[in-house]
Amino acid sequence: MIKVLKLEAHEFRGVRSLTVDFGGQNFAICGRNGTGKSGIVDALEFGLTGNISRLSGRGTGDISLKDHAPHVDSRNRPDKARVKLTVQVPNVDTPVTIERSVKDPLTPTITPSTPPILEVLRQVALHPEFALSRRELIRYVISTPGDRATEVQTLLQLDAVDTVRTILQKIANACQREVNPLKRAKEQAHDQLLAALQIPEWSTARVLAAANTQRAILGLPPLSALAAATSLRDGLAGAATTAAPRVPKAQATADLRELRTLLDRLGASEAKGQCAAALKLLAPLASDPNALDSANRERFLTAALAYIEGEACPVCDTDWNPEELRALVSRKLKRFEEIARQRAEVEKHCEPLVALLDEVGNGVRTLERYRALVAPKVVATAAASFRTLAGETAKVIESLDTIPDAVKALENFSAVPKGLLDIMAEVESAVAAIPDPTQQDAARDYLTEGQVRLQAYRDAALAEKRAEERAALTRKVYETYGTISTAVLNDIYKKVEGQFGELYRFINRDDEEKFTAQLTPSLGKLGFDVDFYGRGFFPPGAYHSEGHQDGMGICLYLALMQYLLEDSFSFAVLDDVLMSVDAGHRREVCKLLKEKFPNTQFILTTHDEIWLRHMKSAGLIGPRAFIYFRTWDVEHGPTQWEDRDIWQEIEAEVKRDNVRAAAGLLRHYLEFASAEISHHLRAPVEFRGDAQFQLGDLLPAAIGKLGALLREGKAAALSWGRSADAKAIEARETEFKERVAVTNVEQWQVNPAIHYNEWASFTPEDFAPVVTAYRTLMQSFSCTEPKCLGLLYVQPERGTREEVRCACGGTNINLRKK
Amino acid sequence: MAKRPRKAIPEVPKAVFEKFLSELGKDSALVDVAARLRPVLLEDEGLTEPAIKAALLPGDPDDKSS
16 A cells, blocks of 8 residues: 655645655644544545545435535535645655546546556555544444444445355345245146146156047057156147137036135135134234335345336436445345244245235136037126136235235135126036037147146256246255355454454563454454453453553554555554553554554544554654644644644734734644643653643743753763763753743733733733743753754653764763763 | 446455455355356455346346346
8 A cells, every 4th residue: 555645635525735745654634622633634535545534434315425525615616626645655666646626536636547556546545445534433443343344344445246146146046936936836846737637646657548538539559657747639630620619628617626626725724724824924014114115125125125227216327336236235225134934934824825826816717718618608807807806816916025915815805796706607507518528629629738738847847947947946056155155254353353362462561461262253243352350252342441542543544454455554544443441452552553553554543632642652753743633623623733734823912912812822823832842751740630731830841841850961971071971961051041041031921911901901012022032942942953853752751861862863861960 | 427446355254255256266056156246246246236236147137237
């Protein structure tokens, strides 16, 4: 991956115009909530990916990148909202710039844009997870197993794995669903064939014997075998097939008898039992509006999933990536798992009922056929209506599309209209009145109808066989996919689990050096249990403190990123994470990031300046590798405590005759700077439990400490016989004393100006010397090299003081005496 | 609507697909399926149901994608 050298943002989110030099190094952004830190995170993400997750992820409602990424005053000018990143790309000597505007976020201007550079940046854009916020962090740890799986899957970009699994399952299920109706059709064709051949059960010998008996009557040679192409009518004159259709009396009698049996089964106890069981399950759904609503939504989403094929929503035609839309709908469907389970139970009871209705429908169709052939003609409107009704009932209870309709259908399941029974009686009478055919006619009818039904059976058997083969193949492919993907993911989770444990032990080695964790994947879920002081494995939220959970979150994230990117894990943004980790463990987290990820550039935001100090003192960030936002307003965006700018700002206020504002700025800046100086010089400040130190607590301590250090340095230099160094320190000490003296003289003017609201009596002429005095004093605490200007600090941070120095080494005062 | 180019396949899904196809290829009855699925899963053909179904069941009378 890459490292970020510089960020320039204009009219973007809360930023009007801002440049941050990261220098490819770890960097911290500190500031109270609402000072604009997240704007930088957004700008980094946008610059690298063309997207802002927090404006496009779930739960963002009507918020969108295009409408809300520009500064509010430029909301109608997305072209003005721009981010430019300067990055270092591996194996490329010159820096690369990426510039994007919100108007056209997916078409960045990349300079230079050689294919290797474009490929690296394409890979970066594939991993928006380089930015981690605390909100996301917590979802790795204390969410439900289903939600955690979703989070981890998102980070590992497993959507495509899940998409293929869903599609393969859907195809396999669809193929399996095709089998049963075809099987039923084959069984019905089989029964009808046996009825036509008048044999009790199927065997080749029986079929041949029965057919040959009839063939003998007609003087036809016997059939010796029943191959796939064998016709029972073989040798029968073609004219017979073109004769006017007539009712085969024996066959019609048998068919009508069979239909009566089927109609009786509609009201028999077996069907009634299945209906009652299905109704018992459906009744609560039908009567509870919430359950009914859930059932409807589950049905709607299931149907929607089936229709997501193109690159647009099947409902509203909004442009969508089908993989993302499918994942979204699948996530929604997970909320209706219980409803889906109940639906499956109902389907089990409905399946035999649907089969029975199919048979009844076929029987009625046969009745209608005979009705058309008998004399006198029988009006059969009721038969057609009943057949249609039976078909609709089967459809309603098979699909369960509308639960109230399914309930009604099941309640009326066994009802057979009197009109149908009347028609049956009329057709039965008409058939009975048909004169018995001659033996030859009967044999001809037998062979003709037998052949028709034999062929129908063969066709049905072939269709069922093909469906079985398709179902077996798709099932096998789906199961293989499941086995392989589970194995691959288990392997990944095992590695991540080990790495996670190692990282967590690193930051908690003082009291959890034997800590281990268990990541347990199951279908669509990811269990996460952690050891609690050897007492067993529990969910992270069960016993561990919030601070420990934050630590777990970042360790799990880092373990996943390390697995995912390996050596390419060179850049990450940690947005206000670890806010609840206690001070001791924060140092360890800093060490973890520094020592375990030496090649990764971390951009860290925090609202906690203590945390910022930990980063600095642990060496995670360099002495000047941070910015400190002091305020934000909609007109100007974030402004930072930047000493090179603050003096200009104060002087500008004085020139504008606004002494009140200038004095306020001066005091607030001196408070901030004195705290930094006191920390860097290890100055003794009266402790306050609320950490609310004021200027009067801090500045005298800082001044006193620097004076003492200069004296110590001078004495140490003399002890080593380094008189030149001692003279230089003395000169610095003298200059420092003079500067302090000037501020002491002027200090009386500062405090009243701020504390007692007496600014009205000050003129800019009175206040300007105050500003100059403090500006000059502050320079004594910094390196004088223009390229450095960094605050002086004592080394080491704890224990015996050894030296006072700055980041560039331009100032280095030894404190150790000979 | 212009067809959107498919995003590159991320590392983990790619590993899963490669191993899956390799496993299918070990079964003589599924060698052809693996060959037809390969471009769908690993090349720029899009992970859509019609494409996967056509690879599994070529010549399927219900297949509207071919």
